[in-house]
Amino acid sequence: MNEHVHPSADLTKNQSLVMGALTKSDGPLSAYTILDQLREHGFRAPLQVYRALDKLVEFGMVHRLESLNAFVACRHPDCDDHETIAFMICETCGLVSEISDNALANRLKLLAGETRFALKKTTIELRGICRNCQTA
DSSP: OOOOOOOGGGSOHHHHHHHHHHHHOSSOBOHHHHHHHHGGGTOOSHHHHHHHHHHHHHTTSEEEEGGGTEEEEOOSTTGGGOSEEEEEEETTTOOEEEEOOHHHHHHHHHHHHHTTOOOOOEEEEEEEOOHHHHHO
């Protein structure tokens, strides 16, 4: 299992810049959006962004949202301690909320175990409308 690396001093310059862009963002960002935001900092190719993102995901500091093909900074303290992470994605405003639930994690582990599947990590994406957009 990868060690969780949080001190920004341990990050390369590119990793720090990508992490900064994600942390400042109110929602998920694609690699190309990050590239556009960081061009003035010397980023020229998508590969530079993808390399930084790969490491940040490995460190547990960033999550990839498969359904959006985008990335978000981890906003859940110690989420690397959780085997199951769920994201609620508002289809109206784009808000992404990160949650974890031990009961859900245990149920998924039990279901996987029944088929002798060695579950390591689960990411769930829930798509819908957030409370603010429902009342707007």
